[in-house]
Amino acid sequence: MRKTGLYLLLLPGVLFLTLFMVIPIVMTIASTFYQDGSFTIQGYLQFLTDAYFLKIMLTTLQVSLVTTIACVLIGFPAAYYISKLGPRKKGILLALAIFPLLTSSVVRSFSWMIILGKKGLLNSSLLAIGLIDKPLEILYTPTAMMIGLIHLFLPLIIITLVGVMENIDPDLLKAAESLGASKLTAFWKVIVPLSVPGLIIGSILVFVGSLTAYTTPALLGGKQRVISTFLYQNAITLNDWHLASVIATIMIVITFVVIYFMNKLATKLNPKG
């Protein structure tokens, strides 16, 4: 009796999500199989056989993957350092890490345009000290997107990892050392495997975030399309809602596949995590 009463607490959330998320998603997916009133998979065939579309998908996956790996490599040591600090310093550093999340991604992308452009801060500095003779082409390339996305998502992975690392008993490192492990080996055999849950969640957030990000690739990618900007172009500019829905469905599928394999990886790396 009591339990059924408690379920009622879920009702507002469930109603909201059903109305504004589940139903629209189901409708979107369903609509991809119908065109002019009859069943079709034409949209998918068109997408999967067109070299241009496939190239966009490949670039998107590539950008997301590199962003994720870079975030892990940069974020992991930083998170470990922060997790070792006293509460005061930890608070300050975490606030600093989260700070980029507080500015709009439009503002941040414009800043990167100023930095990375042909006559931008980076190029003029490098030219001035004579490291290069002509400006580097960074802005409006996948590299620029990656830089913007890494900047965008680094806080996420740091926060997730700090949360996990804080809960690792510091005695475990001492135990490993007393058993003969150097500091580096102890880190590798204890901290890394025990951080796997945070690493997986963080990576999923970054990967899916990069996959679906719109503003950053739109502003920093120039003519270079990724799935999300391509979707927008089809829906708004070309008014091709059918193809846009197909792209949306493909994005959902990719997301689920990624989460599925990441979870598999997590169980493999840390069976009792």
Place this chain on the structure above:
Amino acid sequence: MALLTLENVSVAYDNQYILQNFNLNIEKGQLISLLGPSGCGKTTTLRLIAGFLEAKDGRFMFEGKDYTRVPVNKRNFGFVFQSYALFPHLSVFDNVAFGLRLRKINETEVKTRVQHILEVVSLGGYEKRFPKELSGGQRQRVAIARALVIQPDLLLFDEPLSNLDANLRINMRVEIRRIQQELGITTVYVSHDQEECFSISDQVAIMNKGVIEQLDDPATIFKYPKTEFIARFIGFTNFIDFAERTEQNGEIGLRVGDHQFTASKNPGTASSSGKKCAMRPDDLLVTTEESAEPGMNRLRGTVKVSTFLGRSYQYVVETELGDFTVNQEMETPYKTGMNVNLLFPKDKVVLVD
């Protein structure tokens, strides 16, 4: 020669000394415990020996070699943590094998040695379990097995039983003692539990404010504490601060004001040159008889509190020299306010610093 020596070691945090000019010698094959209230420096001493802490001054010698700057992972000491510190992502087998694999021992031998040590701690058959799936006592035994399997030159315990319930604690300490004696491994054991230390140790070092106040076998400490701190710690509640200590006719004369006491010479009066007399509540007697009894010092007083303890009565007797607590078995108790004589047996007097 001692196996392990700490020579004039100092440890400080933020310019506050935890240990200063600290000295300790440990003989091979012994189990020595460091006992004391929290903040006395016992854990600091243990962590220093383990290598988790570095001495500010002084030397740490082990088997005649200077170990002061030898890093933790090169010391080959087994450490058992209060929190057990088992690796949660590894099975029992892999936890125990951790140290062996770091030593690049081939997998066949790893298997034999892990299996053997798990038998020693009575955990055969638990190899595939994970720490989460074990009880507290089992986890502790895995932790001990993990420390033992590397054949350490020294075994260190940091309050290993304080997370276990009372029954298990007694079983485990018997077990620890058995394993330690079976393998003949020199062990340093830290605890704040008196009974635990006294029951398993060859030697007990009682520490207070960064200093070892007494290092002796458990029975000697229990009967003949050297300082007031130790006396209080092990249950002496009655103290008289005498002004004068003299020797006469093979006995010790003690005086404060008009009160003259005598104490017989025994290890308890010889081990210290102090003038403070310590008595256990069980060693004092209360009587209403006025006749003098041989071998007793007497002191007049009034019963202030009388408490029934089941087997005995506990009295607090008020005297010119302060309040005294006495436990006495008797049929009909003395009432509050009664005038009584307190008797101090000469041979039960212990003198402390």
